[in-house]
Amino acid sequence: MTARKCMALIAHDLKKQDMAEFAKAHESVLADWWIVATGTTGGRVQEACPGLDVTRLKSGPLGGDQQIGALIATGDVDLLIFFIDPLTALPHDVDVKALTRLATVYDIPMALNRATAERLVDFRPLSAPGAVTVCQG
Numbered sequence: 265m266t267a268r269k270c271m272a273l274i275a276h277d278l279k280k281q282d283m284a285e286f287a288k289a290h291e292s293v294l295a296d297w298w299i300v301a302t303g304t305t306g307g308r309v310q311e312a313c314p315g316l317d318v319t320r321l322k323s324g325p326l327g328g329d330q331q332i333g334a335l336i337a338t339g340d341v342d343l344l345i346f347f348i349d350p351l352t353a354l355p356h357d358v359d360v361k362a363l364t365r366l367a368t369v370y371d372i373p374m375a376l377n378r379a380t381a382e383r384l385v386d387f388r389p390l391s392a393p394g395a396v397t398v399c400q401g
C-alpha cells in the first residue's frame with residue numbers, strides 16, 4: 265500500500281447524491297488524499313471530481329465494505345466518511361456493522377453523516393505535516 269494518507273468514502277444509495285456534492289464542495293482538500301471507495305460510491309465521486317485519486321473497490325453489498333474494513337485492520341485507512349441511510353433495510357447490514365465496528369476498534373476518525381463529515385474534512389492525521397500537536401502537562 266502507499267504511504268499517502270487514505271480517506272475511505274462510502275454512501276448508501278439515497279445518500280450518494282449528497283456524497284457527490286460533498287466531494288465536489290471539498291475537491292481541493294480531497295486532492296491531497298488517496299481515496300478508496302466502494303464501487304458505486306467511487307464512481308459517483310469520480311464523475312463529480314474526475315481529477316481525484318480514487319480507487320474503487322467492490323460494491324458494498326458484494327464485499328466492498330469488508331474490503332475497506334480489511335484496509336482499516338492493516339492500518340491503511342486514516343479517515344472514514346460513510347453516509348449511511350438509517351431508514352432503509354440493507355441486505356448487507358452485517359457488513360456495515362462490521363465496518364463501523366472495525367473503525368471503532370482501530371480508533372479511526374469516522375463520520376457517519378454529512379454534518380460530521382463537514383467538520384472532519386480538514387482533519388489531518390497526527391503523523392502528517394502540519395498536524396496539531398496536543399500539549400501535555
Ligand SMILES: O=C(CO)COP(=O)(O)O
Nearest residue numbers: 302303304305323324325
Ligand atoms: O452499500 C454500500 C455501503 O454499505 C455502498 O456500496 P456502493 O458504493 O457500491 O453502492
